[in-house]
Amino acid sequence: DTVPPQVVPGADPSARQLCFAWGPAEVLVCETLFGRAARALLPGCCCPALTGSVAGTGDGAPSSSHVFVVRRDQDIYIHTLRKLFNESHGIFMGLQRSEEELAGKSRKAQLVQVSKNYRSVIRACMEDMHQAAVSTRDPALQGQYSTQVSILSAMELIWNLCEILFVEAATAGPLLLRLLDWVRLHVCDVDSMVREVLSSESPSKHKLFWNVVDVFVLQGRMDEARHLLSKEASANPASMNMYKILDDLMKKMPVPSLGNTQTLTELELKWQHWHEECQRYLQDGTFASNPHMESICKILLGDEDAILEKKELMTTWYHFLVTRLLYSHPTVKPMELRFYAQSSMDLFLGGESSPEPLDMILMAAFEFEMHQVIKECSIVLSNWWFVAHLTDLLDHCKLLQSHNLYFGSNMREFLLLEYASGLFSHHSLWQLGVDYFDHCPEFGRVYLELHIERIPLSTEQKALKVLRICEQRQMHEQVRSICKIMAMKALRNNRLGSALSWSIRAKDAAFATLISDRFLKDYCEKGCFSDLDLIDNLGPSMLLSDRLTFLGKYREFHRLYGEKRFPEAARLLLTLMTAHIAPCSFWMTLLTDALPLLEQKEVIFSAEQTYELMRCLEDLTAGNPDKQKFQDDDVETTKVEMLRLALARNLARVIVKEGTVEGS
Secondary structure, three states, X not given: OOOOOEEOOOOOOOOOEEEXXXXXHHEEEEEEEOHHHHXXXXXXXXXXXXXXXOOOOOOOXXXXXXXXXXXXXXXXXXXXXXXXXXXXXXXXXXXXHOOOOOOHHHHHHHHHHHHHHHHHHHXXXXXXXXXXXXXXXXXXXXXXXXXXXXXXXXXXXXXXXXXXXXXOOOOOOHHHHHHHHHHHHHOOOOHHHHHHHHOOOOHHHOOOHHHHHHHHHHOOOHHHHHHHHHHHXXXXXXXXXXXXXXXXXXXXXXXXXXXXXXXXXXXXXHHHHHHHHHHHHHHOOOOOOOHHXXXXXXXXXXXXXXXXXXXXXXXXXHHHHHHHHHHHOOOOOHHHHHHHHHHHHHHHHOOOOOOOHHHHHHHHHHOOOHHHHHHHHHHHOOOOHHHHHHHHHHHHOOOOOOOEOOOOOEHHHHHHHHHHHHHOOOOOOHHHHHHHHHOOOOOHHHHHHHHHOOOOOOOHHHHHHHHHHHHHOOOHHHHHHHHHHHHHHHHHOOOHHHHHHHHHHHOOHHHHHHHHHHHHHHHHHHOOOOOHHXXXXXXXXXXXXXXXXXXXXXXHHHHHHHOOOHHHHHHHHHHHHHOOOOOHHHHHHHHHHHHHHHOOOOOOOOHHHHHHHHHHHHHHHHHOOOHHHHHHOHHHHHHHHHHHHHHHHHHHHHHHHHHHHHHO
16 A cells, blocks of 8 residues: 655645655655655655656646655664674574573573673674774764764673662672672773783883773772782882782672672671771771872772772773672672762763763663663664664563553554564675564564565566465565466566466466467467466466466377377367367367378277367458458468368268278
8 A cells, every 4th residue: 555645744835845755675665856856756656766857847837846855774784783783683593493402500691692692692793893994994884883883882882770679689798799790891082001011021110000990999800900000019119018908908809799709798798897997997008108009909899989089090980880790899789870870971971971872872771761762762872773672682581571662552563563673685695684583572574564565576586486486475465466467567578377376376267368479479470389388387376367278288188189199189289179168269279280190191080079160260361350351361361272172072081981990
């Protein structure tokens, strides 16, 4: 069904307007035309607009107009993102198949692994995109690639946090370790500074030395921080005592363990004793002579002001959040995160800037508002890939079971349908979309039927691929539609064999009759059949229509005649005449085909068969509506006279032969 073009609300009716209409493959076509011209050029669909610029004015006089094609999901056309779509499809399919295989802890471990697989695909794609940005010399392309790298980086950041909080559902203790890993992985702005300092001849003399030490401390990388401080101690023997004390404090710092080697109570008790020891050294002025070490000690104590002084090294509020938790509340529980996250963002931004969309998404995750995360990502991100796959994963974690949308579907299915619909607008990725529709139990089948009909059947190979998909899913209406389209294309190109094959596959009797008539017409004009292999092997398919049956049997007559099986050929020819499945226009051809059999030395037709042929000839000449024209045609008159003579002569020979047989 087509939808009439719409005019943008609020447009001035007296001026040029922007009209739009939905086209094939989910493409929105916009035109700048007078409203009346737009309605004339787009009477329900946007096909004219797809051909290029359209000219027209309100008065019908020609004028220039521009056509804009707006795609709903532009990212699927970015070549470097193909890996993301293709590889994630395999992960998605594996997750659907493994749904009921495992339970309990094994199931959770499996889901975490699936999440990591998705992230590894994002990261691989991001690295490819970064490489493309580095290697290209085109500034515009470089800008596009850099933008995509930023988007993919944000996607991995969000996904990783959702993996920790929702999929793995890390508990107090291990939660902090996971968040530290998260920050270390994604806050990479300081990596180049670390490399620069470590690669210098004397790291402790480098101007950025203490910045690197601070970065390690802020990220909880104590071993690396202690290693660097040992270099400082070697270079400055005077600070050896301070170094040993600070090194001892950093070494003894209690941290949660992933195993169940200690309870939270034990950890909190150890941490409290360690905290008091740090406090004592700071109050004693142990580090007063070295501001850098004193600052580190304050950070170990969780001093918010001291940590905020290193804002430039942390770069983000969520880095500040994790550092703050590490040194002030290492046993934080998942449900307490929301309070620390909000206050950390407020302290870090300090009213100087407003939160970005990414900040709001991460905040929603820390608040365990899964639906808000999905909603914000749907608005901010440039494609449906992220929200569709994340929602599917969360649904398998049984976290979205109660959330149904007002129009009847659940959130998982709605987002998968949107993503798959976008894939269908791509010339090859549509094949991935089929599997996504298959795993949408409520509306997937309907969407697949609608979208598969819009796939351009540009080649026979592609048509066969689409047909196989439809046949596997018993989509009979779509199978017939595809076969009819391909049959019509073949017929237009005068490829009768292919057209007949497609019409048989479509079980379209009317079209098969039409093509059979074309075969017969070609035979009359050329005196031979094309596509003999197809006609010789019709088998039961010839019963699809009377005309197709006649075509197959008529070809069989020629084969029998060629094999000199004249009696069988004669019987078949007479059957074709008397059974009335041959078109009347072809009777003269059939009677003419009987002439060589009538003239054989051996009598082929019996008296009864000869009488039948005579009757057919008389019916043809007497029943022809263009009788006068028929009589005026010298060629046709000659044929009739020759047939009558041959029939009479054959009848005489038969009577003599049969009389001789009876007399003997």
